[in-house]
Amino acid sequence: MNSSMAPAQYKKPPQLPPKFTATPSSLVEETKKLIERSRSVQDAIVAHVPLEKATFDNVLLPMARDDNKMAIESHIIGFYQAVSTDKSLRDASTDAEKLLDDFGIEASMREDVFNRVDAVLKGKEALEPESQRLLEKDHKSYIRNGLNLPAGPQRDRFKEIKKRLSEISIAFQKNLNEEQGGLWFTPEDLDGVPEDLVSSLKKGEDEHEGKIWLTFKYPDLFPTLKYSNNAETRKRVFVENENKCNQNVPLFREAILLRDEAARLLGYKNHAEFRIEDKMAKTPKTVEDFLGDLRTRLAPGGESEIKKLLELKKQDLKDRGLNDGTDSNYFLWDHRYYDRLMLEKDYSLDHQVIAEYFPLQTTIQGMLKIFEELFGLVFIEVVGKDREDLAEGGKGSDIVWHEDVQLFSVWDDEGEGSGFVGYLYLDLFPRDGKYGHAANFNLQPGYIDENGKRRYPATALVCNFSKPTPKKPSLLKHDEVVTLFHELGHGIHDLVSRTTYSRFHGTNTVRDFVEAPSQMLENWCWTPSQLRSLSKHYSYLSPDYEAAYKESSGSTKKPSEQIPNSIIANLINTKHVNDALFNLRQLHFGLFDMTVHTPASHADVEKLDITSTYNRLRNEISQLDGPEALTGKNDWTWGNGQATFGHLIGGYDAGYYGYLSSQVYSTDMFYSVFKSEPMNGNEGRRYRHTVLEKGGSKEEMQILEDFLGRKPSTEAFYKELGIEK
Template structure:
């Protein structure tokens, strides 16, 4: 809703949105203030208490309240490095995040605070369940940060490692965010790539006169790998993209060595054992068995799919008079191209035509409408004077970080009580220096201030969809519709959560569950009725776009009738049939990431990880698991690309946790097929899911939320059935 459509009860949020007016200097000053404030709280807790007087109320509560208030500013401080157009501000954000991380390490290794928290735990006073969980997590956090290591050289070394790991993570992600490489091609080189993509590329001057520059940003990269007719061009793009951040190679190697050393100092056999004990899987054996079983089940299907695609490649090269170039191999840079060709030929699905029905803005509105219906929410878009009205400064420009950003206030609908829920931001197009993937960022968590007052969350979707042009709006490929739905799923989780402490808010669950709510919502993108409701052919958006659409048609088709306003049923039926096309290969790719992650984090000795070559292992495992060919020849030359140097997940929190993407699908498939498959728009079940699972965040054991929602123990049956493996 916007403007005049908005009922009065949704016009005045009880809390202003955050502001984005920081300068490089102010970011550092605010960070220094937050650190000083937090340190004084910890000092006071120690000064005012001893083992006899220590209680949850005197010790843990003041620190939890400090965590709450600190998060209102600290999340945004770190967010600037992902979205700001100013290099100086991004650099200051990176520096500030390092200061906060260093302080976090110092705090988590304070023996004086640990002793008092330990005393509180031993008293075993009666507490509400969420406070009990907070106390146990606080205590465990100190132990996991080395306070069971005797004071002295070993503990000092552990602290040194923690600080260096923080630096490595920040530097690695900064390299990814700031990456701005590209390749100059002639227009002829890019034969087959959609004109919309080619026309948007930078035009060359001087020595590059007559050429166009292809970047490694998703809206350039993926269409080129999918549509470029020339295998040499696809190969060049693929190999250069894998090597775009090679300065990250030594950082990654250092990180896996340091993680292993730290885990051994704590008494664990390896880093994965340390990371997984607190997750749903609990043990590395559970994870290895799950991944190994899946690999065994998927392997034959993967080989069958490759055989089909290889035959298609041979026929394609023959048809183009290039039969002599066929060498019987299926390369990594072949896959997006022939996967797309297979879908077009065997399933008669043209993804470009489908994208015409999913203009970004109408698709978002449709998605938000679905979430309104299922979860009992209302989204009110804030523009112009409405932004000024909600801004604490009276200036609506202060409450967004870039002019492209859309902002919504989110409310409960009447049935849920018409209460305020929080703020949702959408930042959807690529720009220099911006985070390069699709993700949801919490800007401010929600929490209970006191018995009568709540603090409401603010959350942001940061994506990289193509920009609109004068002749076309931004159009989403179907896989981008799925991505948008997935990330919005994280955003909804973040918004509707209602926890006492910010520590457990929203997506602050264990990593091998956090993806499940978003993965479950992806199913709506394969439901014909939901897709139909989301769709609207872009030519219906304005007379100018209708004329541009007609102009773009081949001469022979210009007399044809206008397209249907919503996606035709026949096209939908064909699209839905492609859901599991080459699914074994897709999941084997995910398995490669998960098994690689586990392998580098489970060496049998520290010496083994020191001798390990992460590049060679990355390429060898991909070849063995996904069965796709790279530049290696006869089992030699495995160091041709450094894919791990672009793999931000393994540095940014998913270390020994990437398996979680597949593992949480077990839960998402079970929830969807057990509860929503018959009627995806069942608002009663949607609200039950909202209150049972999403609202709880990480405030209780995730398994408890699942059991309550399903009414039984979770099962793997739906997961394997979905993959056709049961």
């Protein structure tokens, strides 16, 4: 609800939101101050605590508290590069993040501090479970950062590698964020692409007179691949999109080589073994068995899906009198197009019509209401004068980073004790220089401070949905509704988490579990009653929209206000259409990730042709043809998809399988607890307190077992995919 109408007890949050008033110079100054403070905490421990006197309270606690304070500032410092419209601020944020990363590497390799942590571990004090976990995880991370290597050339080389990897990761993501590529097309080239999109594109001048500029950003890219009747257009867009960041190709290769070298220095067989050791899976073999098993089970489904799609393609080319000699190939750039055509033909499903029932703002309100009911929360949008009040002495615009951003204060409802929970921000539309996907960013973690007082979290959803126009609000396709639920799932995890240390707050869990809570909430987008309650046809939002709808649809009567049951039934029938192909695509990413991170020797990874591996594996796993099928030369070098694959450089290295493995956990949780009654508030609250609240403060497998009452099983996952064991 809106803050001006909120009940009095929800008016005045006990903690002010952060301010977003940094300048390029203040960001870098602030960062240097944080680093100074942090370094002096570590120096003081070393100066004042002799090894035989080392305890949790005089070694780990001061560092954990400094960590807490550091996180309150540092997450926001790094956030500007994802959302600021000012290039100099984005650059400064990148520079500041590099300083923080370099300092993190220096701190993680301080032998004088490690010796004291080691002494505490050996002292076997009786500690609270979360403090014990902090001690063990910190101790392990020093070892994983090379402190078991003998001081000298080896350790220096390891440190050098860590620094370079951090530089690569920042540069790689920056190249993707700032990517400004696109293609000039004539209107005929874009035949079939929705008029809403085509009319919004930039018009060409001079030598591009009569052409329009199509970018590689999602709101341009996906509709073109889905709707363009011209196969040549789809091919150009697809291939050029795979090549949009070729300056990342050498960076990707260098990262793979350095990771392998670093893992071997530490005595691991390869980077995957190093990465997976502290995840739920524990070993690469567990991951490879899981992915291999899944591939075996999905392959037949993929084959039969392609067979049907190829028949549809043949018929379509015939109907349109096209004889381009490709009717025996099913191409990568065919898939979104014929997948959509099949849904329209066989399931009479029109995603454009469905989108009319999901205007962005009413969908968000509906979604927040679902989360309120399930988890005992209250969301209050902070607007107008209330924003000014929260900006204490500043302007209301100081507490957001862009005028489009919505801010909510989040509270427990009365049943949960009416306490303050934290702040939620929504930044929903594309802008130049903005992070290009959908993601949840923690801005400030929660923790217990040195006076035993709780510090509350702030979290942001950054998405790229189409902007409203005078004739239409922003309308969400069903898959965008799912994305919104998924990212808000991370956001809720971040908000309701209650840990002692910021280190374990919210989504700070192991990577092969972190997606499970958000994936589980996607199930609510496939439940008829929830879909209905979320929906509201946009013509009901205002008289102008109603008039515009009547004009564009040529219909005199208004549609029903909520989405009709018949459309919902059709939509739900399509949940698993071409599902094997979708999952094989995920499997390609996961297996490519494991392939480049498990070479038999360092020499093998040096001679690995990463580009060919990426394209060849995709063809073998997904069974879709690329341009190599047109030349008959089996040339796998036509595109550099790995250079656009931010996950593998941004933390999901040897971890992309986590999307699939956490799908196993999320399906298990949904089936066994919520499927029969998705809006069961008791179970919702139990889930909140047993799973979400714990963050990473407990062994993740234990959290799952506590909630399920047993060990997790893959049965529900395979059942949901229609593959019986």
